[in-house]
Amino acid sequence: MPIRPTSLKRLLAELQFAKPGDVKLPAIDPASKPFSRGDKADDKATVDALALELDTLQNLFYADRRFKLLVVLQGLDTSGKDGTLRGVFGRMSPLGVRTVGWKAPTEPERAHDFLWRIHQQLPGAGEITVFNRSHYEDVLVPVVGRQLTPKQTQQRYAQINDFERLLSETGTVIVKFMLHISNQEQRLRLQDRLDDPTKRWKFQADDLSVRKQWDAYQQAYQRAISATATAWAPWTIVPADSKTHRNLMIASVLKDQLQRLKLRYPPSDPALDRLRVE
Template sequence: MMKTKQQRGVDFYLDPGETLRAGPGFRLDAVDPESTPGYDGRKADGARHLDRQDARLDDLQERLFAASKGGSDQRVLLVLQAMDTAGKGGIVSHVVGTMDPQGVHLKAFKAPTDQEKAHDFLWRIEKEVPEAGMVGVFDRSHYEDVLIHRVHGWADEAELERRYAAINDFESRLMEQGTTLVKVMLHISKDEQKDRLLARLHDPAKHWKYTTNDLAERGFWDDYQAAFQIMLEKTSTAAAPWHVIPANRKWYARIAVQQLLIDALERIGPQWPAADFDVDEQIAAVSAS
């Protein structure tokens, strides 16, 4: 499974699917948010790496889209979860944003509306799952219902247990329909969050990104870490594992997510569909038109 850096055609060895997977016995508090597992380059190397791999990701995404026109049911769903300021937005703009918008379905889930609250928590999620050929991206997701809900006690233990099971069933069904799930938790340290909140507060062009609620939620830091740990234990399955990405270094988190998407698409191996018409006949007809 592992490839050398030469096989990958890049300068550094990076296999986040292996190194960052939250497998059995995984401990979130053992992950150093400053680290860059599997990558021995620096920031400038990482930026170059990201640029160089853009074209590969874009090509694979176009092939996925094209394959669906030929009848393939394959699709990808990237799920992003993280503490505030961990860099979900940067992943969307710098990694997702390099793909053709025509093949991407992005959904940022906010606090549910009254109508959404009147339904099961997966009701609003189901409506946003990607069609065949698409790369879906969830900026927050159904996992909020076992994270913020656990932290604030909006659901009791029995209900949370029901939700973990419902999520695993739901994701199994998505996979049966041809979805490859890429589940990513961006992991920053509490100090790093402080620095990033302060940076927003010191820049008037970033004030709109800040709310006083960010500080209130920060007060529940340890509870969130515990909720993430349980989420990982309950829902990091063999078929749909979580990847915990150290994210104090934004450039590292971006190349890691980019590589996870590339690897997912390479596993699918989408092919240009064969023409369902006689090519020579059409060339003659168009030439004569």
């Protein structure tokens, strides 16, 4: 059974942030399952049903073409960005849906401002673009690495807010998800990558060095979310230790977002009513 909008608002009360403020990331339990009905099989069935509904809504979104949708998936290594793409977006038609995976900037990209490369990959009219990582890497990695001063970091927060407001004012709907996992769950998932030959290719040597900076990254995420949660680009923190719950929550939020746009098919030519195909 789908989650009603009133119930969705209640479930998101302490997980969605739409204005700058002091976000308390440690207060959110990564193992919690607020969207779950308590039965994993039932939750998985609901995710499957939501995925089909999202495909229908995506087709309508593409036909409507009044909006653009940018979905940001941000999270630490193993938090489930790839799994979300498969579980939530995997059944959507490739028509009008595009994924962009962000890595460290290249030298030509470094020659421009940090948002230059982002602007080139934004969705067009009727398009849904999903960012696997995003421009938020530029207020996480260099902050933890102390490559930015506090003043430069604050400048980037302000620039991101202005950038996202520009997008919103020109028809882009922005939905930002932070996939929140625990230290212990990350340990298990990294070990699983090492133990499974079919997953070992995803393991990188610096995964362990980044893991040693766990606390620093948690603080960087908390500060970034606190500074860039806005009415035009809110953050939703997703308890993501459970992969099924992660997909269930994200699919539910996206369905609600698309339905609130009041999408419609464009008007057809009245002459088509009399047309018969021989």
